[in-house]
Amino acid sequence: MYVGVARIELFIPASRSLKDKRQVVRSATAAVRNRFNVGVAEVDHQDLWQRCALGVSCVSASADQCRKVLQEVEKVVSRSIVGTSEIIDRSVDVIDMEDL
Numbered sequence: 348m349y350v351g352v353a354r355i356e357l358f359i360p361a362s363r364s365l366k367d368k369r370q371v372v373r374s375a376t377a378a379v380r381n382r383f384n385v386g387v388a389e390v391d392h393q394d395l396w397q398r399c400a401l402g403v404s405c406v407s408a409s410a411d412q413c414r415k416v417l418q419e420v421e422k423v424v425s426r427s428i429v430g431t432s433e434i435i436d437r438s439v440d441v442i443d444m445e446d447l
Contacts, residue, residue, distance in 0.1 A: 348444045350406055351413030354390070355424055356436035357399040368396050371431050375401065378427040379420055387420075399432075413441045 357375070362368045372389050379387045383405070391400035403420050407413045417439050425434055 348406060348408065349410045349413050349441055350404065350444060351410075351417050351439065351441045353403040353417040353420065353437065353439045355401045355403065355421060355434055357401065357424075357428065357432045358435045359397045359399060359428075359432040361431060362396045365394075365396060368399060371428060372399055372401075375424045375427045375432075378423050379403065382423055383416060383420055385416065385420060410441045410443065414439060 357371070359368055359371050362371065376387050376389070379385065385403055385405040387401060387403045389399055390402035392398035401424065403417060405413055405416050407416065421434070421437060428434075
């Protein structure tokens with residue numbers, strides 16, 4: 348069993364309040380939840396108006412499948428934030444549970 352974890356950092360330049368930011372975050376997380384069977388949440392920068400960090404996790408029988416799903420998630424996030432935000436950083440880790 349493999350566990351994949353991704354962190355996607357967003358910059359939201361047009362956001363002038365936490366309410367503006369929340370709209371972008373909700374849109375991105377809803378798009379991911381509607382398309383994939385993964386966990387997704389805002390994991391950092393909750394108090395900043397123009398920054399957001401999304402954490403995404405998935406479980407699969409193969410490391411390649413985890414990576415593929417997380418890459419597709421990044422594409423969906425990118426499409427859902429077009430015109431409002433940009434991805435400024437991302438990282439993906441896949442862990443083999445037998446190694447723990």
